[in-house]
Amino acid sequence: MSDSIIITRGLTKTFHVGEVDVHALRGVNLEVRRGEFLSVIGPSGSGKSTLFHILGGLAPPTSGEAIIDGVNIRALTENQRTELRQRKIGFVFQKYNLLPTLTAGDNIALAQALAHVNSRPADFDQILELLGVKRRLHHKPSALSGGEQQRVAIARALVNQPAILLADEPTGNLDTQNSNAVLDILRDLNKRTGQTILMITHNPEAAAFADRTVTMRDGVIID
Amino acid sequence: MINKLVIENLKHRWVRTLLAALVVGVQVMSILTLIGLSRGLLEESAQRARGSGADIFLKPSTQGSFSFSSGQLNEAFVPFIQKQPHVKEAVGVLSTPVELVTTLNGVDFPAFEKLSGGFHFVAGGPPSGPDDLIVDSAYARQNKLHVGQTVKLLNHNWRLSGVVEGGVLGRLIVPLTTLQRLTGNASPPRISEILVKLDNPALTDQEVAYFNKLLQGNLQAISVADFVAQFSVNNVPALRAFIGVITVIAVVVGFLVVFLSMYTAVVERTREIGILKALGAKPLTILDILVREAVLLAVLGCLLGIAFSFAVRGLVTQFMPASLAVVNTPDWWPIAAAIALGGALLGAAYPGLKAARQDAIEALAYE
Numbered sequence: 190m191s192d193s194i195i196i197t198r199g200l201t202k203t204f205h206v207g208e209v210d211v212h213a214l215r216g217v218n219l220e221v222r223r224g225e226f227l228s229v230i231g232p233s234g235s236g237k238s239t240l241f242h243i244l245g246g247l248a249p250p251t252s253g254e255a256i257i258d259g260v261n262i263r264a265l266t267e268n269q270r271t272e273l274r275q276r277k278i279g280f281v282f283q284k285y286n287l288l289p290t291l292t293a294g295d296n297i298a299l300a301q302a303l304a305h306v307n308s309r310p311a312d313f314d315q316i317l318e319l320l321g322v323k324r325r326l327h328h329k330p331s332a333l334s335g336g337e338q339q340r341v342a343i344a345r346a347l348v349n350q351p352a353i354l355l356a357d358e359p360t361g362n363l364d365t366q367n368s369n370a371v372l373d374i375l376r377d378l379n380k381r382t383g384q385t386i387l388m389i390t391h392n393p394e395a396a397a398f399a400d401r402t403v404t405m406r407d408g409v410i411i412d
Numbered sequence: 413m414i415n416k417l418v419i420e421n422l423k424h425r426w427v428r429t430l431l432a433a434l435v436v437g438v439q440v441m442s443i444l445t446l447i448g449l450s451r452g453l454l455e456e457s458a459q460r461a462r463g464s465g466a467d468i469f470l471k472p473s474t475q476g477s478f479s480f481s482s483g484q485l486n487e488a489f490v491p492f493i494q495k496q497p498h499v500k501e502a503v504g505v506l507s508t509p510v511e512l513v514t515t516l517n518g519v520d521f522p523a524f525e526k527l528s529g530g531f532h533f534v535a536g537g538p539p540s541g542p543d544d545l546i547v548d549s550a551y552a553r554q555n556k557l558h559v560g561q562t563v564k565l566l567n568h569n570w571r572l573s574g575v576v577e578g579g580v581l582g583r584l585i586v587p588l589t590t591l592q593r594l595t596g597n598a599s600p601p602r603i604s605e606i607l608v609k610l611d612n613p614a615l616t617d618q619e620v621a622y623f624n625k626l627l628q629g630n631l632q633a634i635s636v637a638d639f640v641a642q643f644s645v646n647n648v649p650a651l652r653a654f655i656g657v658i659t660v661i662a663v664v665v666g667f668l669v670v671f672l673s674m675y676t677a678v679v680e681r682t683r684e685i686g687i688l689k690a691l692g693a694k695p696l697t698i699l700d701i702l703v704r705e706a707v708l709l710a711v712l713g714c715l716l717g718i719a720f721s722f723a724v725r726g727l728v729t730q731f732m733p734a735s736l737a738v739v740n741t742p743d744w745w746p747i748a749a750a751i752a753l754g755g756a757l758l759g760a761a762y763p764g765l766k767a768a769r770q771d772a773i774e775a776l777a778y779e
Contacts, residue, residue: 247690247772268694275692286687286776290420295413302413303692345691 194352194385195221195244200253201408202239213239215408216253221353224383226376228396231405237389238357240405244387245278245355246270258352275304279346283358285338287330293341294326300345310350312382319381320344320374336367343374347384354378356388360395372398414697418704425677432673433712436752439662439669440717443748444741445724446658450651452737453513458643461636463580465528466503466607467616469639470623470631487592487601489631493608496626498619500611501527504603505581506588508595510565514551517582518591518603527609528580535559536574542590545570548578550733566594606631659751666713666755670706674763678702685767686775695768702767706760707753714749 202214214236221227231237242248243255246262249270255262258277265273280286287296301307310316317323320340330338339359346354356375360368376398378384388399396402404412422429461469470493472484485504493502506518521539525531531538534549536559545563547555552575557563563570570586592598610619616635623633678685685698693701725738 242773245690247776271689271692271694274690280690282690282776286683286690288417288684288687290424291417295416295420298413299417300691303688303697 192222193220194223194225194258195219195387196254196256197240197244198254200240200243200255201251202236202243202248203251213408214243214250217405217408217410219403219410221385221387224379224385225401226379226386226388226399228388228390228399228402229405230390230393230396230402232391235405236408237391237405239408241355241357241387241389244353245280246273275349277352279349279351279354281339281342281346281354281356281359283361285330285335285342285362287338287342287345289330292327292329293322293333293337293344296330296341297326297345297348300348304349306349309348313344313348316347316378316382317344319377334367335363336370339363339367339371340374343371343378347378352385354384354386356386358390359388360390360392368395414701415704418701418708421677421681421701422705422708425680428673428676429709429712432669432709433716435669436666436710436713436756437716437720439665439755440714440748440752441720441724442658443655443662443751444717444721444744445738446655447741447744448721448725448738449728449736450648450655451741452739454643454648455739456737458640459579460581461640461643463528464607464636465580465609466636467610467613468608468620468623469634469636470606470608470627471604471634473629473632485603485605485631487603490603490606493606493623496623498610498612498615499608501607501609503527503607504588505605505607506591506595506597506602507582507604508566508591510584514583516565516584516586516591518586518588519581520588521585524581524607527607531574531576531580534575534577536572539573539585539587541571541573542587543568543570544573544587546574546576546585547572548576548580548583550578551583554731554733566591568594608633662748662751663755663758666710666752667759670709670756670759671762672759673709674702674706674760675766677705678763678767681767682770682775682778685770686772686778689770689772690776698770699764699768702764703757703760706756706764710749710753710756713756714745714752717748717752718745 197217197219200214200217201212204211204213217236217240229237229240243250243262244257246265250263253263257273260273262270262273287293288299291299301309314323320343322337322340322344325333325337325341333341359375360371363371372395375386375388379386390396403410487504490502490504493499501523503519503523507515510516531546539546547557551557557572559572559574561572563572565584589598592601610616620633620635623631627633688698722740725740728736728738
């Protein structure tokens, strides 16, 4: 098994907006080790979110290679990328993105149902304890605070034991106290379980919780 | 879990769900009530034909079984028929429509009593004067009529002489000569049909053949049994066409309601569709979720529609027992359900495909 769980080489992404080509990624080269907590920092428009979407299998790259846990995303069909998301990726979004009609517990169960996974990780109860949401599973998102919703979203992202946890501005909608709590949890999870985490943020303080930080600007990694 | 999501989605927007199910229910009720009404009226007519006591009906050759035309037949045929072998009684009847499908029937009362075996009076007695009227109990109940009361029909004041049990000839019966005068059928006296009772009912088929040969070109003979057998929805082309039209309207309404409901649901839940896709839902899974919602709406609508059809039947029986007759039609429940389901699936198709094709990233960015 390769030590690198994410490898990108010369990754580009071009959007066609009307008659204009927008080059969101201009050749990203990145390597993330298994078990690493990496943050990607950069200003708006630097290409962070596009990189997030490609690594998460939500969009195909235009050229270059993006290898996730040994699978080259560029060679995958849309259906295969969907299956990759089911098996290898856990998402945490800025806006939590829990389904409002389901309870927190059902949101987690739905992620399992969509991935056709019947069993939970042996330590999932401990993860729920660590996240502090075990007693809030019967509540709908509208009855949870922002911090609680984000912690439920983290539980949902972990329930299928993904190879990579991708977090897009996970503290963007939280106050400082909740932000620190969520970042502490992510770091704790990384240390305890060896979960690979790639976190997109524009906040240097949040980025500091990671093992390593890379900076993006104008569609390339500059540092 | 997918089923739970479907149910929770419908519960979350319960007003929209209820409204959509109600409209589908009204559509199902319309179909069931129309069929129930058609059958009810036809069955009631068949029952009255059987209750007349006749073995054979003689009608003008040009008149169909379900024609309400009156006075096409010269009354002089009645004594001629009376003289034929095996004829025990021959009675002329003049029928003219007065309300919806209710007809006013004129007969020579003593002759008809001999043919039918007589009426069973609930109140009052037989007509004693030319302007006397007897009605059946359903008509009396619906119109709150009492013996001795004046009833205005065909712009004429009748005295209610008696109320009889239903199921014999018609709901409203008056002296033949008065009705002929009021409807312009007095000179020469004309009638709608002749009821014939045989001395031996076993000879009915033979006598029908005899009359059809004897009266070729003038009158058509039909046994009461054959006449009653014609009382089915399939034998009334206009009714069949009407049911077809209502069915098409029902499908279109069901389609539009479910389409609108599912389309607004898809637009409203764009972000949720993005979440599902990010979590690994394939396009078919998204389509499956929306189709299940539409099917559930249709099922709810069907149950409501069946309940409504019972309610309509109850209301008709309570308030319009004489004007309308509705029967339950459980054999049509699966057909009505299939129509509702067909409309719902058609309605869910476009919104479902739109959702299935939704780009996950755009959907996640939807505010």
